[in-house]
Every structure is written in C-alpha cells, then in structure tokens.
Amino acid sequence: TSRPKVAIKISEGTNEVLIPSLLSGKIDMVVGRLSTLRYRERITREKLIEDRIVAVVGPEHPLAGKPDVSFEQIRPYGWLLPPLETTLRRQVDQFFVNQRHYVPPRAIESVSYLANRALLQSRDLICLMPEEVTAQDVGNGNLARLDWTVPFGRGPIGISLRADDSLSPAARAFKAALHQVAAERAA
Template sequence: MAARLARIVDRALSRLKFKQLRLLVAVGEHGNIQNAARQLNVSQPAATKMIKDLEVDFEVQLFHRTNRGVVPTPFGEALIRHGKLIFAQISNAAQELDDLNEGSSGRVIVGTLLAASSHLLPSAIEKVLKDRPKVAIKVVEGTNEVLMPALRTGEIDLVVGRLPTHRHRSELSQIKLFDESIVAITGPKHPLAGRQGLGFEALRPFGWILPPIETSLRRQLDQYFLKMGQYAPPVALESVSYLTNRTLLQSQDLIGLMPAQVAAQDIASEALVQIGWTVPFGAGPVGVSHRLHGQLSPAGEALLDALHEAASEM
C-alpha cells in the first residue's frame, strides 16, 4: 500500500500537468470529452489520451463511458474535486499577491448563514479591521447546500453559522462557538402579538414564512407539521431573505422562525414580536467550518480568532 502510494505521488509530481487537470474538470462539467476538448482548444484524440494518461498515472478508472458521454467514477469525482481545489488555491494566491501589491494586508472569503449574519460575523469583522484595516474581506451569504461545497473546493475560506448536523463533515473541521435557539416571531400588529402561553392550535389559522427546503430547520419544521396532523399552512412563503421576511411580517399576519440572535435587535426595538409559543425544535450549535487539511491565510486565521472572541462576548 505505501509503495503504491509513493509510486503514484512520484508520478503525479513529475508528470502531472495543469492542462490535464483543466481537461479533467471540464470533462466532469460537460459530461463529454469532445465538448471539453473544444473548450480547451485541443483535439478529441489528444484529450482522450490525456484522460488515459491520468488513469494510468493514478492507477484508477476516472470515467464510465456511456452512449450519452462519460460519467465520473468515485475516483474521478475525487480527483475533479481536488483539481478544483488546486485551481481555487492558485486563484486565491494570485488574488492575495495582487491585494498585497495594491497595499492590502491579505484577503479572506467567508460564507455566512442566517444565524451568524446579524451579530457574530459583523462583530468579528470589526475586530479584524481594527487590527488589519487594509485586509480584504468578502462575505458570501447562502445556505449550507451552497456554501459547504464551495468551502470544500477552496472558493470560500470559512463558513460561519449553524453547523450541519449530518452532511458535509467529511474533510472539514467544525468548531462550535455557542448554542442557538429558534424563536417564533410576528409583526407587532399580528393577532398573536403579546399573547403568552400559546399552544400550536392558536397558530393554525395563520400563514407562515418557511425556511428553504434544503435547510435542517425546514426539515424539522416539516416533520413537526406532519406530527401535528399533517398540518398545511393556509399561506406558505419560502424565503431566506431577512429584509424581505422582516417587511412581510410587519405588513401581513404571518408567522416566521428565526435564530434568537438574528431577531434580537428587532424584538428589542419592537419592530418584530416574539410570540409566546416555545418552538419545540431547531436548537443547535452555531460555529465555524474550514477545510480540515487546508491552511488558512494570515487574514483567515485573524478572522477565525476574531470569531472566537466575538462569540465569547455574546
């Protein structure tokens, strides 16, 4: 086993070319060698030989040939993922050098989920900018289904928010910062506003703003609705936009679910109201994820430290 690994690594270091990896990624995207070859401006026979050379060097089959084209094998999927990571690291290196040339003190790209976007991440960014005023920080908002694959391929350095419970753990380091609860909220003019000790029966007549279907919170909410007699809200809107949800809650008789920290400022200012129904699901850890074997840049390490500091103050 060790001898085989050493042999493959030696061949990869001495023979692997970026053009081969570019072709590999392109074939994975197109599902077709001819289209990938056209994209890279090489002939189809040359492209086929490049793929075969990769298979010989790594001693695995990378693609299954079908009547419709080619489909990556598990080996092919793994090598494509690592190829994307290599190109992302090269792009990040070039960007960091350009930032340094322009007078910046590094760059970090951070993905944020709703649970971190209102207080934790802004507080951490403020701390970083205080010590590194010229650091370049890019924030990307989304769900775990979007951000975690981008983290694995190196397009994002860190993801901050609710830690996934069962997906995306492979190859990632997940650090818990604190536990978050979920609250049910409405606008201040909602019929349930100000009422305490509510049971679910009191919520049945009203519409809901639902989390996106790919989120853990949505899956938990759907399971709860099933448990409550296959309940279906009379109005069901699906949105991840906090500003949109906030406006709709203030103008319509809707119920929404939010992490407590996200809604805290609007509840304190009475722009929104936490109704007296205890959400029986959704509590979980908020934290930061990064690649297990990837080295963070100095700017990335600074943001990670600032996240720990910000969380300790919450």
C-alpha cells in the first residue's frame, strides 16, 4: 500500500519456465520454491520461509478427515502432479518407484492452483502442494489435508533474483514487503 500506483504482474509457472525469464530480464524476481540446481552462479536466492509438502484432497474425498492414512489407502486414487521437469515431480516419481513401482490409476499434470483446487473439489484426486499455499483453503474447508506425512519435499520458499542486476525502487519495496510478511508469519 505504500506504492498504490505500481503495477504488479503475476506469472504462474515452474522454476524451469520462470528462471529463464528472470535471467533474460523479462521478470524482476521469482517468488516460490527456491531452485537448487541450475543457474546458481547467476541467481541470488533469499529465503523467506521453510515449507513442507502436504497431501490435500477435496472436502468430500473418501479419505478426508480419516486418521492415520497409509499409502496403501491412497493407492486407488488418482493424482494431480507437478510437471515432469520439476524437482517435486522427481521426488514424487522416486517415491512411487520405491512403493513397488506404483503407477497412479489416473494422473493429471498441473501447476495451476485454481485448476487444482477445482479438480480436487469435484474428483477423488490427491495433490501434493506446499502447506503454506493450501493453508487458507484447508482452514476454510475448501480443501482437506490428509493425515499422511509426505516423506519428502520439505524446502525453502523464497525470492530468486538476477545476481548482477539492481532492482527498481518499486521492486525493492515489494521484496522488503515479502520479507516483512515472512518475518511476521514466523513470529
């Protein structure tokens, strides 16, 4: 609110799509799961919070509200998965291999939160998402968190910036606001 006339454009996508746009100067920053692999020497990373991946379903899903859900109970259901090129998807696929080469009966790839939420509310699907992303919808009953501990996927959420570039005053103010909100949530 300190800069009410500044226009902000939000682009949704994976790091594999957004980081090249960051490096080319098309976007000023990427806010999300901090990339650990490529471009390390060209990107500055600033951690905001530590987040974990949780399994979420629609409120009418047969497993919603059940205590101590096991992977055996999850096996019959379809999944909403991140795209193949993402770190989370590689972790999911490795987990599935370790579960006697489990193959989901149905799988839909999507990074769109709105599409994922709509699909979860209308189908018996399971989706793995960052806990912070789902907190509001879980809190108001639009989604339900499964009582199953995802055995992977904990990681930092933060800001990725071009290492050799300075931000505009508006972008610096936005970055400072992100850090302030993260600090308030951690307190």
